[in-house]
Amino acid sequence: MIKYKWCVCDMDGTLLNSDNVISKDNEVALKKLQKMGVEVIIASGRLDLMVKTYIKQLNLKGPVISCNGGLVRNIETGEVLYSKVMDKIAVKEVTTYCNNSEIEFIIYTADLVYSTKNNRVGKRYADRNKILLQDEQIPIKYIDDKVMANINDIDAFKVLLVCEKHEDIILLQKHFSKYDNLTVVSSATGLLDIMASDISKGKALEILSKKSNVSLDEIMVFGDNYNDIEMFKCAGMPIAMENAVEDVKLAAKYITKSNNESGIAYAINNYILKE
Structure with a gap:
């Protein structure tokens, strides 16, 4: 029985390869988690409206953390779960x-x-x-x-x-x-x-986890860049891509293969499912 309830994925440099595509291996691995009851959540610097193709590919139904945590919106209902606009x-x-x-x-x-x-x-x-x-x-x-x-x-x-x-x-x-x-x-x-002020993917993840009654220890996160660090600090299982900046790697529990080598799939199959 897998102990994680959420799998949170950054997009650019993480879930997407250099061609801006979700590889087949990543898709298969994430859908395997979904069948096991794990919810897959996108956490991106992009606006959620900009990732509709990938949402459809992974058949996601729940919240998306976008604009680095400035907006959290349910992708199916359009309900805004959290937002903070700039001054x-x-x-x-x-x-x-x-x-x-x-x-x-x-x-x-x-x-x-x-x-x-x-x-x-x-x-x-x-x-x-x-x-x-x-x-x-x-x-x-x-x-x-x-x-x-x-x-x-x-x-x-x-x-x-x-x-x-x-x-x-x-x-x-x-x-x-x-x-x-x-x-x-x-x-x-x-x-x-x-x-x-006070916006980050980590802050949004904390707010969303409280709303959903999901412990931060039950969340795995994948990322590669500075805007992922706060998310790495609060999640129970932070996993950095091989192509990640050094500060992200230092905050990770595991370092997987690069985004061009289906690093998310590799980590799921070799770290998460073998725990």
Whole structure:
């Protein structure tokens, strides 16, 4: 009898390989857990509306932790289980700074993604929309002068800064970390996530576990980057990908194979099911 009730998976660099695909091995292993009564939950820096394809592939029915914990929403009913939007003045200051400094960015809201036209992440989402079914497409609106003029009308869960050089991200992280009302964390090379204060995947997982009466000791988590560390600190079984940053590996109980080697499946079959 397996002792875990939840299997929580980060997306990029963890559940998804470098082609943004859930491998067959990962799919089979996660569905095996589901048959054993384990609920699979996605915990992503992305908005939940951006992972509909993967939700459908894994036949998920419950909550999704998105925007690094800024929004927790039931994917079947649409019920918001937890949310915390950014301070509107802070959103304006961050986006104005980026605009003036020619830094590309994306704003995540409950039902829409605002993106500058030239950034690589926004372009990837737009290109992906071309091959997705209509109900799986990412709702994107491009940022122009009108959007900037009405920025105070936007309820943002996250602002994602996109830079070509990670050195620029490090400088931006230092700059915005001075704000008491913001949480600032790098989620991948060249990306900086900015959310409301006291937001993390770990905090969201704690809130969700209390609501659902699931002990944190009964939760396994998979991740690879800095925005996964708080989740690793609170879960009973934190497992890092081989491609994870060193700080994530240090917080893990196991280190599995990389995201390009179906590391989640390897860990499930070789660590979890053999406990």
